[in-house]
Amino acid sequence: MAASDDPFDLFDRWFADARASEINDPEAMAFATADARGRPSVRMVLLRNAGPEGFGFFTNLDSRKGGELAENPWGALALHWKSLRRQVRAEGPVRQVADTEADAYFKSRSRASRIGSWASDQSRPLDSRETFERRYASLQEKFEGEDVPRPPRWSGFLLVPEKIEFWTDRPHRLHERRLFTRTVDGWDEGLLYP
Numbered sequence: 001m002a003a004s005d006d007p008f009d010l011f012d013r014w015f016a017d018a019r020a021s022e023i024n025d026p027e028a029m030a031f032a033t034a035d036a037r038g039r040p041s042v043r044m045v046l047l048r049n050a051g052p053e054g055f056g057f058f059t060n061l062d063s064r065k066g067g068e069l070a071e072n073p074w075g076a077l078a079l080h081w082k083s084l085r086r087q088v089r090a091e092g093p094v095r096q097v098a099d100t101e102a103d104a105y106f107k108s109r110s111r112a113s114r115i116g117s118w119a120s121d122q123s124r125p126l127d128s129r130e131t132f133e134r135r136y137a138s139l140q141e142k143f144e145g146e147d148v149p150r151p152p153r154w155s156g157f158l159l160v161p162e163k164i165e166f167w168t169d170r171p172h173r174l175h176e177r178r179l180f181t182r183t184v185d186g187w188d189e190g191l192l193y194p
């Protein structure tokens with residue numbers, strides 16, 4: 001298969017275009033999960049790595065998405081770059097990243113964001129903004145002068161795509177859709193009606 005037919009090479013080129021032309025957050029993607037009964041939920045997350053191993057993001061394992069992935073480890077994502085009028089979609093099984101990988105990414109975040117991850121019981125009810133701010137302030141004190149370690153329930157997930165679709169806007173809604181489907185030894189490529 002020619003290098004230009006590899007979906008991750010194509011993704012890298014599109015992502016580079018998006019970084020150059022989006023006004024903010026070219027890495028923002030909608031990420032859908034579903035519970036054990038198949039009921040879907042979706043939210044935005046930031047794409048932190050993309051390559052042949054998959055599409056990765058970081059979050060709290062006890063969040064709603066974390067709970068749904070624990071009971072049903074499948075996901076779907078969509079990136080939409082408005083400035084380019086392009087969309088990328090991917091679907092597949094989702095696995096948690098290794099602790100070493102989560103540690104490395106966590107270390108790269110600002111100290112304030114690292115403390116924020118300790119302060120936030122993500123997706124759990126919060127009685128008031130003040131409670132959250134008090135928790136944050138007391139954690140700032142607790143970690144004063146120390147490294148802020150990764151909370152044990154904060155990690156990353158990797159969606160290992162079985163399908164990746166590249167959508168390009170065309171006049172009169174006659175869009176182009178290129179679908180890559182994983183095979184045992186590579187990728188099949190085909191088109192879909194728009």
Ligand SMILES: Cc1cc2nc3c(=O)[nH]c(=O)nc-3n(C[C@H](O)[C@H](O)[C@H](O)COP(=O)(O)O)c2cc1C
Pocket residue numbers: 025028041042043044045046047057058059060063064065066122123
């Ligand atoms: C542009 C954008 C990027 C976001 N990135 C992340 C992220 O990378 N990780 C994360 O946990 N939440 C992120 N959030 C917050 C999520 O959308 C969501 O509110 C949170 O993760 C809780 O979702 P859940 O209750 O479905 O688990 C982001 C929100 C926006 C708008």
Ligand SMILES: Cc1ncc(COP(=O)(O)O)c(CN)c1O
Pocket residue numbers: 046058059109113
């Ligand atoms: C709660 C939360 N966690 C993680 C992220 C990902 O970004 P970063 O790792 O740079 O904080 C975001 C980005 N909006 C976020 O809102």
